[in-house]
Amino acid sequence: MTTSIANPNARLIRILQATPEQQALIDKILEGKVAVSLPMAAGPLLLPMGRAAELLGVSRPTLWRMLNAGRLTRVEVLPKTFRVRRSEIEALVNGTNPLSPPGREGR
Secondary structure, three states: OOOHOOHHHHHHHHOOOOHHHHHHHHHHOOOOOOOEEEEOOOOOOOEEEEHHHHHHHOOOOHHHHHOOOOOEEEEEEEEEEEEEEHHHHHHHHHHOOOOOOOOOOOO
């Protein structure tokens, strides 16, 4: 199957032979109307402070400043033991974090 997909002519033939439902979905994809779902990242959902800082490329004190500024939220798992959500770290890195102050994208 991978050889036919790698061949542009075989790909066109498969598209032309698609059912009407499949063709409608192809049209939506080409028009950008279908959201692409990314696979979930492997690993824990909550990251310890050191690992979160490492992924962001900042020091732990800088991570705490980001938490105190409201750019990330902390999760208290035990008294005085905090974690950061992996999804928030990834969103911050991708520039899609809703907690980031407006006008600060790409900085």
